[in-house]
Amino acid sequence: MENGKIRVRFAPSPTGLLHVGNARTALYNWLFARRHGGTLILRIEDTDEERSEERYASQLMRDLRWLGLNWDEGPGEPGAANEENGAGRGEHGPYRQSERLEIYEKCTQQLLTEGKAYRCFCSAAELEAERKLYASRNMPQVYSGRCRDLSGRLMQKNIDAGLPFAVRLKIGEEPLKFHDLVRGDVEFPAEAVSDPILVRSRRHGKPGVPVYNYVVTVDDALMEITHVIRGDDHISNTPKQVAIYRAFGWKVPEFAHLSTILGSDRERLSKRHGATSIASFREMGYLPEALVNYLALLGWGAEDGKSETFTLPELVQAFELERVTASPAVFDFDKLNWLNRHSLKSCPPARLASIAWGYFGGLLPDKSTVTNAMLIWFVRVVHLFAPAVDHLDQLAAKCLFIFGFDPDHARHKDDNALILAEDSARIVLAELATHTRAHLDAVTPEIFKMWLDDIKSATGIHGKDLFHPVRIALTGSHAGPEFDKLIPLIEEGAALGLKIPSVRDRVDRFVGV
């Protein structure tokens, strides 16, 4: 592998949201390109007019950028080289297949004139009959190639008669081989492939549309792709593509077929297994670096066999396509959650808070009207509670210690009732109330600690008998963050004018009724 010459591509169809399987393919391509100083090309495979939508294409690009995966050539990519090329008038563009139709047409003409491809007039019914025959004999269901050697006269007659025809490639005798970085050498006998359709017959007077296997090959060759990294569902397509490379005399690239991602039931991962789109992971509050880290780990083992957490630059250093596993891997939400907790803990607080704000809905004012003081306060709130959640959409619920004070609910919550029924709890709360009412300013952790000490020495109650009822009065739960951290957050939040009752309010409302 020579540096600088490597060219790889990610070629999604814009027929839906980017999901984890595709994202992993994109990531491996990106990693391989960055690792070797190569070029990553984004190509939109939108030949399927009915299912392709522009909004999916732009969403796709947004998701890739969110993951931190940029590309060097492709549609909509700003930057000197591409600004000029726009949506693909560059050396290697266009980067949308729908804009490359003339290119395919030209290639087809070349193949036809060189006799490497031929017109096939077989009807769907004829083909079907052929397949049935082969199947009944337990033979590979392939095309017999009967139009291959039609006499020139007969062919002309068919054309003149306006018979629809498809264009097929002539497959040679030699086995079709390719090298796969993940699986080693792979070889298919030519008989198992048979002459594949390159261009469909025209329908409703429209010109024939080239098929997928043909256009990817043409695009990959013309875009000078050196390494085709894609899902292993394409492995059986590869011999056909190799045949196309050979027909044109193009150099066959290296391949790397990535294994499938499975759900916990060992079936292909799909919506049935829960969230699979990148967008939905973002919405749930996963950090992109966690997702990327997990996707990299899924189906790949670091050389030392021990490292688990990687930043994107670290991955670029450590990643080796040759170490990617060939066997399918089950997507494990638990491990992803662990990695996300790890990312949450190492994420700069300000950035974390900024992402987290959106998950608090009505609990916080609109982000545009926020004061700087609120922001700083919120950063501390997030910092305190973030280690306790798997993903950010759970954060607001955790922060109910601060936001959601409901004395009635606190009193009757199952395990709370038991604690509060104790005599000691009543004594502690009465003591706390007198302290609180006598104190008019905001409560500081120091003062609060003094109160607790007072109560302790006055009543002899200590430990959990002391702390649990107090915590219930303050937060509605006997468990929660330390008073040292909790008290300032409550008092400052209240002072900031947020919908947060002060310590004094809480105790009053709790003991009062």
Add this chain to the structure above:
RNA sequence: GGCGCUAUCGUCUAGGGGUUAGGACGUGAGAUUCUCAAUCUUAAAACACGGGUUCGAUUCCCGUUAGCGCUACCA
């Protein structure tokens, strides 16, 4: 049916002709803190099966089984 790909703890993986088969997630136990979180310690947990080759195979070869993919004028 045909062709192809795959097979190490529940999961992701490391390893490799002789190892106490290593790590991580998750799970169990313990420690710690005023915390349903975090952290630390610790335990249980695997080479699919059958034949070869070999002094020796989990590792190499061949089968079996299972899973998956392709088998389209889908992408």
